[in-house]
Amino acid sequence: MKRRTGAGRSIGVALILIWSLGPIYWAIKTSLQTEADARAKPAHYLPTNPTLQNYSALLSGNSDIAPQIRQSAVNIVIECGAATIVTVLLATLAGYAFARMRFRGRNVLFYAVLATMAFPAYTTLIPLYRIMSTFGLVNTYTGIVLVYVSGFVPLATWILHNYFASLPVGIEEAGLVDGARRLQVLWHLLLPLARPGIISTALITFLFAWGQFLFPLVLSSDLSTQPLTVVIAALQGRHVVPSTLLNAAGVLAIVVPAALALAFNRYIVNGLLAGSTK
Amino acid sequence: MTVTSSTTTPRPAESKIPAGPAPVRRSRPDLLPYLLIAPVMIFIACLALVPAVFTVVQSFFKVDALDPPTRFDGFGNFVRLAKDHAVVGSIGNTALYVVIGVTLSTLIGIGAAVVLQKPFRGRSLVIAVLILPWAMPGVVEGILWTGIFDPNAGLINSVLSSLHLSDGDAVLLGQNRLLTIALIELVQVWQIAPLSVLLILAVLQLIPGELYEAAQIDGCTPWSAFTRITLPLARPGIAVTMVQAVIATLNVFDQPYVLNGAANTGASVTMQTYFISFQDLDFGQGYALSLLITIVTLLISLVVVRLVYRRVEL
Numbered sequence: 001m002k003r004r005t006g007a008g009r010s011i012g013v014a015l016i017l018i019w020s021l022g023p024i025y026w027a028i029k030t031s032l033q034t035e036a037d038a039r040a041k042p043a044h045y046l047p048t049n050p051t052l053q054n055y056s057a058l059l060s061g062n063s064d065i066a067p068q069i070r071q072s073a074v075n076i077v078i079e080c081g082a083a084t085i086v087t088v089l090l091a092t093l094a095g096y097a098f099a100r101m102r103f104r105g106r107n108v109l110f111y112a113v114l115a116t117m118a119f120p121a122y123t124t125l126i127p128l129y130r131i132m133s134t135f136g137l138v139n140t141y142t143g144i145v146l147v148y149v150s151g152f153v154p155l156a157t158w159i160l161h162n163y164f165a166s167l168p169v170g171i172e173e174a175g176l177v178d179g180a181r182r183l184q185v186l187w188h189l190l191l192p193l194a195r196p197g198i199i200s201t202a203l204i205t206f207l208f209a210w211g212q213f214l215f216p217l218v219l220s221s222d223l224s225t226q227p228l229t230v231v232i233a234a235l236q237g238r239h240v241v242p243s244t245l246l247n248a249a250g251v252l253a254i255v256v257p258a259a260l261a262l263a264f265n266r267y268i269v270n271g272l273l274a275g276s277t278k
Numbered sequence: 279m280t281v282t283s284s285t286t287t288p289r290p291a292e293s294k295i296p297a298g299p300a301p302v303r304r305s306r307p308d309l310l311p312y313l314l315i316a317p318v319m320i321f322i323a324c325l326a327l328v329p330a331v332f333t334v335v336q337s338f339f340k341v342d343a344l345d346p347p348t349r350f351d352g353f354g355n356f357v358r359l360a361k362d363h364a365v366v367g368s369i370g371n372t373a374l375y376v377v378i379g380v381t382l383s384t385l386i387g388i389g390a391a392v393v394l395q396k397p398f399r400g401r402s403l404v405i406a407v408l409i410l411p412w413a414m415p416g417v418v419e420g421i422l423w424t425g426i427f428d429p430n431a432g433l434i435n436s437v438l439s440s441l442h443l444s445d446g447d448a449v450l451l452g453q454n455r456l457l458t459i460a461l462i463e464l465v466q467v468w469q470i471a472p473l474s475v476l477l478i479l480a481v482l483q484l485i486p487g488e489l490y491e492a493a494q495i496d497g498c499t500p501w502s503a504f505t506r507i508t509l510p511l512a513r514p515g516i517a518v519t520m521v522q523a524v525i526a527t528l529n530v531f532d533q534p535y536v537l538n539g540a541a542n543t544g545a546s547v548t549m550q551t552y553f554i555s556f557q558d559l560d561f562g563q564g565y566a567l568s569l570l571i572t573i574v575t576l577l578i579s580l581v582v583v584r585l586v587y588r589r590v591e592l
Contacts, residue, residue, distance in 0.1 A: 008393075012389070012390070012392075013393060013404055016390050016394075017404065017407060019386075020407050020408055020411055020472075022433075023422050023425075023468065024422065039431045041446065042439065042440055043436030043439070043440065090318050090321065093314040093317065093318075094315040094319075097310075097314035097315045101308075101314075102311075103308060103312065106311070112319075112327075113319075116327070118579070119326075119330065119575075120528065120529045120572055122529050123330055123571070124332075125555075127328070127332035127336075128325060129556075130332075130561070131324075131325070146325060149321060149325075150322065150324075150326055153318055153321055154322065183310075207413050211413075211414065211417075212415075213415065213416065213417040229415045229418060232417070232418060232421060233420075233421070233536055236536060246421055247422070249421075250422050253418045254414045254418055254422075258413065261406065261409050261410050262407075265409055268413070269405060269409065273477070
């Protein structure tokens with residue numbers, strides 16, 4: 001009995017690992033090959049004669065591809081970083097107020113925040129584009145960051161609300177006096193305790209932002225703001241770019257999120273669960 | 279603000295009140311909470327609620343950059359959409375994406391969650407690896423999977439030819455509609471299933487071990503313990519999982535866009551919305567199609583919750 005469940009679990013774990021890592025392995029393998037090796041028959045399942053030429057072509061090659069990859073990598077870092085900072089800052093203040101303060105209209109306003117999470121993100125794609133276009137914010141970092149923040153701030157507020165609500169009440173009582181001091185209490189007493197929640201929220205927001213494609217595809221028209229995801233998809237659309245180079249570009253785009261997911265998986269898992277259970 | 283109020287706030291007494299998250303100030307409205315939530319509310323009002331209202335209202339207007347001015351058009355956009363073969367085809371495609379995606383991600387979610395239900399050495403490492411596909415951009419995952427589906431050097435064709443099952447040059451995407459959609463959806467399932475696993479796993483963690491021990495003493499087989507204990511008690515988690523999957527699959531864009539381009543064999547409704555709005559510049563029809571997707575998403579989510587969700591009391 002025991003042994004059988006053990007064997008069953010080993011098979012299950014093996015399947016999970018193959019399913020999760022298989023496609024990533026195949027992309028890394030391909031990215032380390034020359035196009036001729038990658039297309040060889042019978043196929044090489046290991047990267048025989050591994051080479052970094054695809055990566056050097058992407059990052060410092062003479063073609064027009066390298067500058068595009070470099071600029072879009074800078075763009076994606078700026079956009080994700082700014083969106084994360086703004087989202088976490090705003091959501092911390094609102095999450096704290098919704099969880100720890102009483103005021104008229106609190107429930108109605110909080111439900112309004114939560115209700116926006118039920119709508120599919122693309123409901124607002126066209127109007128957001130037209131609003132940004134009216135204000136001249138298409139193809140600017142500001143436009144993209146504003147849209148990201150509006151998309152991610154409801155979930156972030158919800159996660160942080162749940163973290164603040166789970167902290168013991170007495171903490172504020174001890175230091176609480178009046179308006180100005182309440183912010184000091186938030187800053188000195190509650191924020192340190194809520195740090196795991198803030199880290200979770202920041203990671204999840206950053207990963208969501210990194211994964212965006214359709215919004216920046218619509219909101220950024222040239223290389224000055226296009227993130228890595230848009231540039232790589234455009235490379236793929238050209239059809240003349242070799243598959244090895246394309247896989248190397250894909251690997252470059254997943255290095256950051258994969259590293260974050262592996263290093264901080266506990267925070268991410270906790271945040272996701274805090275954000276999904278109602 | 280409150281600093282100037284010498285008469286209203288009974289400070290010394292207040293700090294001794296043991297209960298309640300924050301003291302209630304009845305004497306005058308307390309502005310601080312409104313200040314704290316204001317930025318979030320402004321963002322949501324301007325960049326979520328106003329655009330949503332836009333979508334609803336403009337669905338009934340002719341908003342076409344190539345055919346100005348904007349004018350009321352009743353159900354004109356919806357009628358034109360219904361006559362558009364590409365749109366009708368994409369609705370059928372999307373229905374397939376939803377059915378395949380929700381089924382697969384739920385089954386994988388339940389299966390993997392059961393594997394991970396009991397603690398074992400290395401479980402947290404397995405979970406860390408498991409969430410990798412969730413953390414990565416869908417559009418890049420589409421590109422990674424082109425290397426799996428490639429008609430010449432792809433992993434699937436390579437394995438088939440190494441096993442001498444075929445010549446290894448099968449064209450997997452873009453020819454057969456059902457196969458194309460199933461394979462593209464597999465890529466999306468790769469991305470969304472990790473969240474399904476986590477959500478169901480979280481519910482399974484709440485099931486007391488004694489239930490399984492008692493079942494075993496009563497002669498329950500592992501299978502009947504699974505169908506009579508695990509599945510019924512996991513229903514809240516399964517419901518949340520399925521709603522997440524419905525929202526994701528109904529709005530699928532990145533994977534078909536990268537893996538199948540604009541071809542009719544796999545275009546989704548969201549892709550048609552994009553083409554109509556940003557290539558044909560007919561925003562009115564784009565609004566109408568967005569509105570339809572939103573309504574269908576909300577309706578199906580409600581139905582799933584009604585059918586699957588059961589409050590569990592332990």
